[in-house]
Amino acid sequence: xxxxxxxxxxxxxxxxxxxIYHRVCGVDNGRVLGYDNSHDYHxxxxxxxxxxxxxxxxxxxxxxxYAEVAKLRKEQI
Numbered sequence: 001x002x003x004x005x006x007x008x009x010x011x012x013x014x015x016x017x018x019x020i021y022h023r024v025c026g027v028d029n030g031r032v033l034g035y036d037n038s039h040d041y042h043x044x045x046x047x048x049x050x051x052x053x054x055x056x057x058x059x060x061x062x063x064x065x066y067a068e069v070a071k072l073r074k075e076q077i
Contacts, residue, residue: 001069005058012058014038017065018045019072033072035065 006014015037022030027048034045035053042055055061 015058019069035061
């Protein structure tokens, strides 16, 4: 798991959340699941596919990410 968050003036300006497991995902550098706002838009990575996501707040994205990771780990992909 990787969580990187950059702030400026108390606000999150850049973030990257990633669940990496090379045995499960052979693409996207092993990133099974991830959320970030690089490339000037908020998006979700899943098993090599990328899709834009609606952004409400960093806290909401982090909550969604950790819930999805818990579900994936429980299902043992």
